[in-house]
Every structure is written in C-alpha cells, then in structure tokens.
Amino acid sequence: MAGSPTVSQSAGLRAWLLSSEPGSRWQARLGRAYLGWRSFSRNPLAVLGLGIVILLIFVALFADFIAPYSPIVGGDLRTQRLLPPSETYWLGTDDQARDILSRIIYGSRITLFVIVLVSIIATPIGLLVGTLSGYLGGWVDTVLMRITDIFLAFPRLVLALAFVAALGPGIENAVIAIAITSWPPYARIARAETLMIRNSDFIAAVKLQGASTPRIIFGHVVPLCLSSVIVRVTLDMAGIILTAAGLGFLGLGAQPPSPEWGAMVATGRNYLIDQWWVAAMPGIAIFVVSLGFNLLGDGLRDVLDPKAAK
Template sequence: MTGAAPLVQPTGLRAWLLSPEPASRWQARLGRLYLGWRTFTKNPLAVFGLGIVLLLLLVALFAGFLAPYSPVAGGDLRTLRLLPPSAEHWFGTDDQARDIYSRVIYGSRITLWVVLLVSVIATPIGLLVGTVAGYVGGWVDTVLMRLTDIFLAFPRLVLALAFVAALGPGIENAIIAIAITSWPPYARIARAETLMIRNSDFIAAVKLQGASTPRIIMGHVVPLCISSLIVRVTLDMAGIILTAAGLGFLGLGAQPPMPEWGAMVATGRNYLIDQWWVAAMPGLAIFVVSLGFNLLGDGLRDVLDPKAAK
C-alpha cells in the first residue's frame, strides 16, 4: 500500500519569500510582491500585455537606434513617394516620401509621453478629490461629487475637443485637455474606497491618537486607495491613447511634421484605397498598444483588487 506523495517544501530564496513569519517589513513586502507576480503570471494574456508594454518602452527608449531614417525629413518626391512596404522601407513611405516605419518608431515616444503625463496629472487630482469627498462628507462631498458629475456627463473626446479648442492646437494643450477630462473616474473610485474604510477601527485609533484630518487622509486613506487606482489608470491608458490619436486625427493634437500616430492616420485616409499602408501601419500600432494596456490592466486587477477571488 503506497502512501500519498509528500508535499514539496520550498527552499532557498523562494522559502524566504513565502515564509509565514517574515522577520522584517522588507521581507513581508517582497513576499507579497512574489505572490502577486505568481498570480499575474497565471494569466497568459496579462503576460502578453506586459510584453507589449515593455516592448513599447524599449522602442521609445532606443528609437534613435531602431529607426533607419529621419521621422520628419522626406526623400525625393519623384522616386520615393508612396512606396509600398519593401526590404528598404518596411512599412512603405508616405506622401512626403518619409519612411513610415521610422515615424511609427518615433511616434511611440509621443504616445508614451502623453500617457505618462496624463496619468501623472490626472491621478493625483482624482485621488485627492475622491478621498477628501469620501472622508469629510457633508457639503464638501456634495460639491465635489456634483463637480465630478458635470465632467462625467460629457463624453471624454467631446470634452477634450472643447478644451483644446479653447487652449489652441498642440501636443501640450492636448495633454492638458485629456488630463482635465480623465480625473473624474479616479475620484469616484477613491471616494468609494474611502467610504468603506473611514469608519474602520484603525481609523478610529488614529483619531484617538490626535491625528488631524489631512494627516489621516494622506497617511492612511490615500495608500489604501492606490491599488484600485493603479488598475483603473492602466485600463484607462488605452482610452488616453485613443483620445490623443483622435485629437491628432482632427488636427488638434500634435502638429506636423511630428510623427504622431493619429495625425499619420489622418494623412493616410486620403490614400486609403490604393496606398493602404500609409494609414494602416500607424493604425495597427494604436491597436496593438491599446490592446497591450488593456490586457495588462486585466492582469493587474487580478493581483491588486482586494475584492477579487484569489
């Protein structure tokens, strides 16, 4: 009679990370990161999305080495204009005899720059508005949430168009307009999280110790809301990319000759029937990067959402 196979106990670094009794906060934090990574890697689509995002970062970082031609200088219009994809020009050339592959490569920098700046601007605003409204309550909550509702009442692209029309075309104004229209969902999420934890025992204990309201919000409420916001911000990055591309398509974002993907699609629409690659290549880049951020956001939600089933 054979007995059950013995359980294999982790050894070495893995055992140290999975220790049920960590010796320090540093060890406990590393253990949580390791468990989160294991959960994340169980989702192959999330890993694929992470690969796309990392590829975008590498392409943007090494664009000067990867692009064989200048993204703004064109060639001979008589011989190099609107050439199809070939070994010399992988994605073909556009109406100004510029290499589309090089423009797509450099366009990744603009896309990444827009995503990062919008996230850096909009996330703190939404986090501050939501936590203050949820913790303070009363008329402060009413005023802040009604202001949030006003922004949520308009589609993001329409509202961004209104702000860009007021500020003027340009990539900087487009970033500001997108950031102004992106914070309300973050405020809603932060408020919902704050309402669940503001009456917790540890918040009451902090109050008894004499902590002020700003200290409680910044030191105890905000950190607990960050994980949910990270998931939402990651999922919203695809929408940010599409909004920026939409503004560029309409001529209100990055201005020529900047190699912005939306503006490249707008140029290519005039040649969509016969020279499809002019619009298809930057459009494909928008699709792939947006898909990558969506898949990454789904994976992060499995790891960071405390209400998700483990």
Template sequence: MSIAPSPQRPASRREWLLSDRPQSRAQARLGRAYMTWLRFSSNRLAVLGLLIIVALVLIAIFADVLSPHDPVIGNLAGARLLPPGAQGYLLGTDDQGRDILSRLLHGSRLTLFVIVLVAVIAAPVGLLVGTVSGYVGGWVDAVLMRITDIFLAFPKLVLALAFVAALGPGIENAILAIAITSWPPYARIARAETLTVRNSDYIAAVRLMGASPFRIVLRHVMPMCMSSLIVRVTLDMAGIILTAAGLSFLGLGAQPPLPEWGAMIASGRRFILDQWWVATMPGIAILIVSLGFNLLGDGLRDALDPRESGQ
C-alpha cells in the same frame, strides 16, 4: 565539526518571501509583492500585455538607433508612396516620401509622453478629490461630487475637443485637455474606497492617537486606494491613446511634421483605397499598444484584487 542548520531558518528565498510570519515590515512588503507577481505571471495574456508595454518603452528609448531613415525629412523625388518592402522601406512610405517605420518608432515617444503626463496629472487630482470627499463628507463631499458629475456628464472626447478648441491646437494643450477630462472616474473610485475604510478600526485607532485629518488621508487612506487606482489608470491608457489620436486626427493635437500616430492616419486617409499602408500601419500600432494596456490592466485587476490575497 559542522553546525546543523537551524530548523527555524527558511530553506529558500521563496519560503522566506511566502512566510506567514514575517519578521520585519520589509519582509511583509516583499512577500506581498511576490505573491502579487505570482498571481500576475500565472495569467499569460497579462504577461503578453506587459511584454507589449515593455517593448513600447524600449522602442521609444532606442528609436534613434532602430530607425532606418529620418522620420521627418522624406524623399519626394524617388520614394513617394512606395509599398511595403520597396527600396528598403519595410512598411512603405507616405505622401511626403518619409519612411513609415521610422515615423512609427519615433511616434512611440509621443505616445508615451501623452500617457505619462496624463497619468501624472489626472491620477493624483482624482485621488485627492476622491479621498477628501469620502473622508470629510458633508457639504464638501456634495460640492466635490457635483463638480465630478458635471465632468462625467459630457463624453470625454467631446469635452476634450472643447478644451483644446479653447486652448488652441498643440500636443501640450491636448495633454492638458485629456488630463482635465480624465480625473473624474479616479475621484469616484477613490471616494468609494475611502467610504469603505474611513470607519474601520485602524482608522479610529490612528484618530485616537492624535493624527490630523490631513495625515490620516495622506498616510492611511490614500494607500488603500492605490490598487484600484492603478488598475483603472492602466485600463484607461487605451482610451487616452485613442483620444490623443482622435485629437491629432482632427488637427487639434500634435502638429505636422511630428510623427504622431493619429496625425499619420489623418494624412493617410486620402490614400486609403490605393496606398492602404499609409493609414493602416499607424492604425495597427494603436491597436497593438491599446491591446497591451488592456491586457495588462486586466491582469493587474486580478493580481491586486484583495479577495485573492488569501489564496
């Protein structure tokens, strides 16, 4: 004897995720994440940007396997400044006889290294400063925002150049300098989000329950700022890549023989008229990765927009 299915049981996992009456907190979170993914995946350019970033990560992971030649040691005797396709060098060689393709593949690791560390350092600092400033208010808000204004008054690249000049050249100091100059916009965004929610009913309810200001900021205010912060960090990745490349181009970032894309452009600018591929190939790599982050950031901005959550 067969048992008829319950009429209240969802017909599919999709209906369970899209249910307007979730039975648990986990179901509500999964449903919200699924709806965000549906909005994101409907944007083809955003999906293209995601594919570019996924490809960058995979290339960085498997650079040793994908590289046909050594990225540091070249062949000065017989492979100097070869054009693309000559003698098995798909993208040509540089003035040291090194394979440009192999250097680009290994340079993706440095690019991800810079991006991840800058995001890990700058985003939490900006989030903390912005939420504390917006929630506490008063003289704390005034002091923190004036410090933020001081950093925002200088162009990011000029300020990064000043910090690197003081700290000394090197990829680690370049990352630290970029992180120091990247947090103020995140603080501004977090403060604006905090000002919109600090007087809301649910914050007042949590305060009446006896929660400390530290717990309110950490557990209830900061999560409300994460969507805007994630979008801004993603959109800023292209600028971070260009700043790191600019520092390396000026000799203040990654030092030879590291295969950093900006340093590769700097070493190839002497041959730009005759051996154009030496500087052009890393420039194209920077263009593609920057475009990928911009497309991904635009897609995340549309998908995470709270005004779209009801659609």
C-alpha cells in the same frame, strides 16, 4: 551535483519571501510582491500585455538607434513617394516619401509622453478629490461630487475637444485637455474606497492616537485607495491613447511634421484605396498598444483588487 547550490539558494529565497512570520516590513512587502507576480504570471494574456508595454517603452527610449531613417526628412518625391512595404522600407513610405516604420517608432515617444504626463496629472487630482469627498462628507462631498458629475456628463473626447479649442492646438495643450477630462473616474473610485474604510476599526484607532485629519487621509486612506486607482489608470491608458490619436486625427494634437500616430492616420485616409499602408500601419500601432494596456490592466486588476476572484 552541478547547479545544486543555485537551486538551494533559489529555494531558500522563495522560502524567505513566503515566510508566514516576516522579520521586517521590507520582507513582508517583497513577499506580497512575489505572490502578486506569481498570480500575474499565471495569466498569459496579462504577460502579453506587459510585454507590449515594455516593448513600447524600449522602442521609445532607443528610437534613435532603432529607426532606420529620419521621421521628418523624406526621400525623393519622384521615386520614393507612397512606396509599398518592401525590404528597403518595411512598412512603406507616405506622401512625403518618409519611412512609415521610422515615423511609427518615433511616434511611440509622443504616445508614451502623453500617457505618462496624463497619469502624473490626473491620478493625484482624482485621488485627492475622491478621498477628501469620501472622508469629510457633508457639503464637501456634495460640492466635489457635483463637479465630478459635470465632467462625467460629457463624453471625454468631446470635452477634450472643447478644452483644446480653447487652449489652442499642440501636444502640450492636448495633454492638459486629456488630463482635465481623465480624473473624474479616479475620484469616483477613491471616494467609494474611502467610504468603505473611513469607519473601520484601524481608522478609529489612529484617531484615538491623536492623528490629524490630513495625516489620516494622506497616511492611511490614500495608500489603501491607490491599488484600485492604479488598476483603473492602467485600463484607461487605451482610452488616453485613442483620445490623443483622435485629437491628432482632427489636427488638434501634435502638429506636423511630428510623427504622431493619429495625425499619420489622418494623412493616410486620402490614400486608403490604393496605398492602404499609409493609414493602416499607424492604425495597427494604436490598436496593438491599446490592446497591450487593456490586457495589462486586466491582469493587474486580478492581482491588486482584493475583491477579485483569485
């Protein structure tokens, strides 16, 4: 029968991945990843969120080839300014006769840049503070958690505004400000996870083997806290996007003529009545990408959270 070898190979690979007695750590990890993907793929909204995130990454990477026009240089201000969506300009043009679609496409790079840098900066800080606080306890826990409480006492956007006002406007300073305000929730989650596992039997066994405190924290505690923090980071992506857009809207994020979505909405607010597309199109982009990360985070929570109902 045609195709039967392929079916047989697929069944054999599936049996190898689902083996109850894996022959190596690599096989066990692949098996867990396969089970996680099967659980994830049964959630259509999570798959939709993953598709939106993949589309964002694809558009950001290949913006030079996808965008039909320059995001910076506009057309003739006399004839191409504030044009409605058409076959020539799919999403219309703005007040400087620039193609809105091209600006949204290139703006995805700024959005992805903010998301990646904030995650790289904030996640390790939150993990380190939370695991140290939960494992060491005592005065270390008191000091670190009081610092965390101070950051949590202020709304994220207000605190980010304060830091950007001190550092000065610009996308780099906006990233630093958002990262500084993003780590406290991750620290709280990591601390809660650490408190549950620090007195477990396997930690006691590692101590009996002579493992040092740094080795226990970074080799055993941090990996166990990582899945919960990853879920929270993914769910926070929407908040990061909205904070960055808010700073751009207020003129404290990416500076003109950068095609940042929040700044585009700020420009379009002057034309909401007659030329609604100038503000609506970047606003829709912010909404769709934020929704995608929320859906993806919900799906990852169902897969990675051991306490979630399967």
